[in-house]
Amino acid sequence: MRRALLLLIAACGLAGCKSTPPPVPLEQLNAQQTQGHAVFQTHCAVCHYDRQSGSLHGPALIGVFKKPALPSGAPANEDRVTDTVLHGHGLMPALGNTMDPQDLSDLLAYLHTL
Ligand code: HEC
Numbered sequence: 001m002r003r004a005l006l007l008l009i010a011a012c013g014l015a016g017c018k019s020t021p022p023p024v025p026l027e028q029l030n031a032q033q034t035q036g037h038a039v040f041q042t043h044c045a046v047c048h049y050d051r052q053s054g055s056l057h058g059p060a061l062i063g064v065f066k067k068p069a070l071p072s073g074a075p076a077n078e079d080r081v082t083d084t085v086l087h088g089h090g091l092m093p094a095l096g097n098t099m100d101p102q103d104l105s106d107l108l109a110y111l112h113t114l
Pocket residue numbers: 040043044045046047048057058059061064070071072073074081084085089090091092093095107
């Protein structure tokens with residue numbers, strides 16, 4: 001039983017699960033993640049959904065770090081997301097001069113809960 005579960009998890013990791021686990025409920029976020037949620041509301045929510053799928057101006061960020069790749073095909077890791085936020089990407093404007101490093105690390109902590 002345990003072995004079957006492990007195999008399933010391994011298969012998910014390799015093939016990419018169709019359904020990713022849901023975001024951590026807001027009331028269960030720690031202090032930094034809660035702060036990151038506020039940063040998201042201020043800087044990202046006008047263009048991106050965080051807790052539901054579907055595009056607003058940009059793609060939904062639900063499960064962003066649970067998927068192997070970003071919509072552009074770039075790897076879904078902190079470096080790429082940071083780069084996207086600081087320098088923009090395609091139609092997304094650069095936001096580097098609107099956020100300080102603390103905002104950015106709080107934001108990343110929140111994005112990991114999605
Ligand atoms: C003015 C609207 C706007 C704002 C504000 C905005 N984005 Fe975006 N974002 C976009 C658009 C449009 C795209 C799609 C870009 C493209 O592929 O041309 C995008 C794409 C992305 C992507 C996917 C990049 C890829 O490689 O596929 C990520 C991740 C992202 N945004 C994160 C964020 C985060 C985090 C914030 C807040 C700090 C944010 N965005 C704020 C419009 C916005």
